[in-house]
Amino acid sequence: MEAEIREKIAGEVVLSPHPGRTLRKWREDFRISQRDLAKQLETVPSVISDYESERRASPGAGFIRRYVDGLVALDANHGGRMGLRGGVPSHSDGILGMREFAVAMPLKSVADRLDARAVSRVDLHRDIHGFTVLDAPRAILSIDASRFAEVYGWTTQRALIFSNVRYGRSPMVAIRAHPLKPAAVIFASPGRVDSLAIRLSEVENIPLLTTALHAPAVLERLEEL
Amino acid sequence: MEAEIREKIAGEVVLSPHPGRTLRKWREDFRISQRDLAKQLETVPSVISDYESERRASPGAGFIRRYVDGLVALDANHGGRMGLRGGVPSHSDGILGMREFAVAMPLKSVADRLDARAVSRVDLHRDIHGFTVLDAPRAILSIDASRFAEVYGWTTQRALIFSNVRYGRSPMVAIRAHPLKPAAVIFASPGRVDSLAIRLSEVENIPLLTTALHAPAVLERLEEL
DNA sequence: CTAGGCTATCGACATTTGCCGATAGACCAC
DNA sequence: GTGGTCTATCGGCAAATGTCGATAGCCTAG
Structure with missing residues (x-):
């Protein structure tokens, strides 16, 4: 970044x-x-x-x-607040919440916090510096390539947590097509995760997990970290 | 570019x-x-x-x-052959064909050639400098963000023609997420085009068309242009 | 061998940059 | 009013750049 x-x-x-x-x-x-x-x-x-x-x-x-x-x-x-964000302090439509952790957090801890489990075979052994919770359909419509900096904020070393996900193809395709990659992807309360989503996670070497929690509960659980 | x-x-x-x-x-x-x-x-x-x-x-x-x-x-x-392509002369898995027109071609002519019709409300009044025919699922798996230059070749002023498309969401999402945009998108013999695909075409102001022809017939028809 | 293409090195020198300090102006708070 | 912060302007000058031409070396083709 x-x-x-x-x-x-x-x-x-x-x-x-x-x-x-x-x-x-x-x-x-x-x-x-x-x-x-x-x-x-x-x-x-x-x-x-x-x-x-x-x-x-x-x-x-x-x-x-x-x-x-x-x-x-x-x-x-100064915490990288203003510059790397392009000076847009408020969140775009589609971003439900976002945080930087004070210290690097193992992905496993985040996953445990959310009772999330892996759906692809990508190794979970990595650290997360923050997360962004997104409403997937709204994010895809309202955030184009030039504004991904907003999704990632200060670091790409983050988990992108998508809610309102049916098969999970579109979020994984978007990540596939963009040069910046997150450290992990978590689907909040998805439908049935499609095999393409899983394959893309493996091709990109990005851990893919699901949790039964919905977005508000996700934000609440991660607030306590 | x-x-x-x-x-x-x-x-x-x-x-x-x-x-x-x-x-x-x-x-x-x-x-x-x-x-x-x-x-x-x-x-x-x-x-x-x-x-x-x-x-x-x-x-x-x-x-x-x-x-x-x-x-x-x-x-x-020198025709932008070597530099902008990153020196990879052969096509990636997923690219079925590709050509530059000798002169700029109205999109309408290309559409007529393929008996293609618009499915979104984006204006067709623009020129095309070339086209790339892709097998959508294979392209998405095998071409990541850093290699889109290959899909676009010399110019983004081209039609991307996707075959093996069911709803057309993934190709439009990939285009949405990538900084470079084609001049037009054509789905060859799709299933039922999803409303998200149409909305993304309108948001991006990229004409979206469909043709009943399959990829080989598309290539043949465009060879005569 | 010669000719042509490509590149490297270096002397020369006019011009510009890089950097400082002194000075001045605008604005705000007390 | 004073003090502090921020920025602008400019003189001064050592050092570096920008550019050229002359010369030389290497490689390939005829």
Whole structure:
């Protein structure tokens, strides 16, 4: 995730006819001050200001790299709340709940919490840093590829928990088609899980589990973790 | 497509500890000579060589932009065959056929050729530059997000024609979840097209059509275009 | 062997970048 | 009013870039 946003920012800056302005745009998106960034880069604010106001028409790769790294590092220090979310603080239609754990949590613990059991043969031995609960049909309609960052929030090391799932094909197909992959998928109170869903979970090496709980109970159970 | 690859290359170059070497790697991936690139940039080959051998530790944004633009422009002149395909010449399991038209073709002509009719309300008034025929279930299992470039080949301005389709949900969900979008989707001899498929076509503004022909007949009909 | 294509190295030098510090302006809270 | 925060502008200057041309080496085909 971080590597991707860094690459995107750097790419945009270089390709911009006004690299300095693009740098400023991104800093403001992240809501970081020139002073804080200057401190992070171990320089002075007027350096940042000069670049951002296009005093230098063609900043070098070295500077751009340090600037972008500084932005992303500072954002991480602030919990990655604003920047990586693209500045949209509220949840999209289809996202029922979302949380980051304070510490990495074994998937097994999460599964136990939800009385969830595996339906594919993918090994459950991995850690989860958070979860997102989604209403599957609504999410598919309202969240397209460019906004998956919202589903994943700060980390893809999360469980995606889909409710209102009949056969589970559409969520697994969507995950298959998108470059970012979650750490696990859990279907809340599904119908009969289709064999394609299971095969996709195995192809992608993403554990697939089901729980009899519905979304509100899932959120409640995970609140206590 | 082009904008995305440009951004990716530029981003990689800037973030690389060895920008010059990364430039070289990409030029070689595209199979473009220093001489040809130098000509495109209206400079001399020793300039390219100096940068690529890291004589300049921190090339400026201006040069990187021109270099990347030059690569992509030259690749386009060569039909975009090698670079954008990632150098995989053979078709993946699931791709039954694929072609670029010599000239842009109205979608209506393609539809007429296949006796296809629209099932969603999206306007058909657009041009197609080519098509890919896919076996839907096999494609979904064998082609993940990172290899969609293969499905699209040179241009996303194409019709994706899916065979072995029951309700048409999975193909539309996959398209929904991926950043690149085709110009049209045609289901060859589907079962009953599900309302979700139709809604996704409308949300994405991608025309959705069906034809009674099976894949071999489709390929045959389109061969004559 | 020669010719052509491709690439590498390096001297040269005009131009630009990278970075700092001094100064100034705007805004807000006390 | 003062103090603090944030940002902008600009002079100064060492260091690096951007670009060219000359030269050289390697490989292949005829």
